[in-house]
Amino acid sequence: MIGLGYVVEFFSNIYSKFIIIPDNLFLKFTLLCVAFIIIGIGLSLYYTANLGLAPYDCLPIILSEKTKFEFGTCMVLLLLISIILFIHLISVVSDILNTV
Known part of the structure; x- marks a missing residue:
């Protein structure tokens, strides 16, 4: 997740030019509901891919399929690394920090 803050700031600046944040509470609530629906669709697509619940969980699954090691062994090795x-x-x- 190195550089995530820069990516978020970059896209926030782009979105702020095109999306007007409404002052009306009802419109804010409507946008919130639309955002929840979009996030829900994205999460459901991610969960049905059967690759694990987080990207961190995907690597041991892929390693266990590509190598002779079992999933548990790959997970422990990944955690130790x-x-x-x-x-x-x-x-x-x-x-x-000590040299500064």
């Missing part, structure tokens, strides 16, 4: 990378990232960030 994630923990090791996170610990390394914390040490790198703390070193950078």
Whole structure:
């Protein structure tokens, strides 16, 4: 999710030029309901793809299908790699902050 803030800000600036936010509470509620329907359709399409509930869950499924390892083994290996990378990232960030 690196750079997600930049992407959100970029598209927010684009959307703010084309979408007028209404002052009327009824129109705001209507837009909210439309947004819920769109999000619901997107989530239902994602869940029916049978790839897991999060992108993080998809990688062990794909690895278990492509290799001889079982899903549980792939999941544990992915979690261990994630923990090791996170610990390394914390040490790198703390070193950078200490030099500043």
